[in-house]
Amino acid sequence: MVSASHWAQPPTRTELIENLVSGVDRYNPNNVGILEDYLYHQIRTEEYDCLANLAILKLYQFNPDLYNPDVVINILIKALTSSPFPDFNLCISLLDERTANPNADEPDPLPALLPILTSLHNLLQQCRFPAFWSLYRSEKAESLRDNYTVECVGFEDSVRGVVIRAVEGAFKRIGSERLSSYLNLDVGDVKEYVERLGWTVDGAGVISLPSNPDNQPVSTVVQENIQLSQLTKIITHSQVA
Incomplete structure (x- = not known):
């Protein structure tokens, strides 16, 4: 990037x-x-x-x-x-x-x-x-x-660079056929292409991507601290409504 x-x-x-x-x-x-x-x-x-x-x-x-x-x-x-x-x-x-210029040569x-x-x-x-x-x-x-x-x-390779950035942020593993359709490459050429990126391909054609902050979801726990006085106000307000 x-x-x-x-x-x-x-x-x-x-x-x-x-x-x-x-x-x-x-x-x-x-x-x-x-x-x-x-x-x-x-x-x-x-x-x-x-x-x-x-x-x-x-x-x-x-x-x-x-x-x-x-x-x-x-x-x-x-x-x-x-x-x-x-x-x-x-x-x-x-x-x-x-607007079209009628006097233009072309x-x-x-x-x-x-x-x-x-x-x-x-x-x-x-x-x-x-x-x-x-x-x-x-x-x-x-x-x-x-x-x-x-x-x-290098236009088409630049487009493939856009694809690679998107795939890196969304996948940890992806099939060779699927990636080949994204890159507009033959399946046989995908293996060589991704290996240059440091990605690995297993015998079944599944490509594994290195971990990065985008493709490693981390669960978060949100805790809310509500004081008793605040809860009393909420209950009182609901009863009045």
Whole structure:
């Protein structure tokens, strides 16, 4: 799990980007090209910097002429796998409603892809992982795969990271077939995948997860200390009522 401090200030962020994100220059439209180049660096290297990407969307809000739908889609793709952080919703909140521009050289791909991206995000948030992969592999999402996520290095592994975080918090043991449907991997590949995580698989294909605070429920006993004077007031009040 990424810590809040790393989310706010990733160690891979350069001093130049830090100055653009944290200083008054974040509202300078002349810097949008630098931030867009930084986004594509994230796409190629599996790095991620939410605040820098939000700065791009804010510049698009203030300067509609700078709007680049491909950049917006790539920002949403990177935010998609940041669960459980609310990055995707933060990005959505900065998107303005746009009408089709009849003078544009090419149609805007965002209106068609935004509902798909939103559905994928919701399925991840709801831990409906097989449904996520079904939609992602569907013909409906073909344009998203062929034109965008194919360029995003490690996208599917990042989604699997979301799955693993959810499974770690909910299970102590899980069947290989069930986990394979969550990860969109063949059952034969699941064993190697989970062993890299330090999980063990028995002869029946049952995977055991290491204990952690989330998958180790601890019973608690709540004791209430009611004084006799308090009990007398309750009984008196009930008789009056």
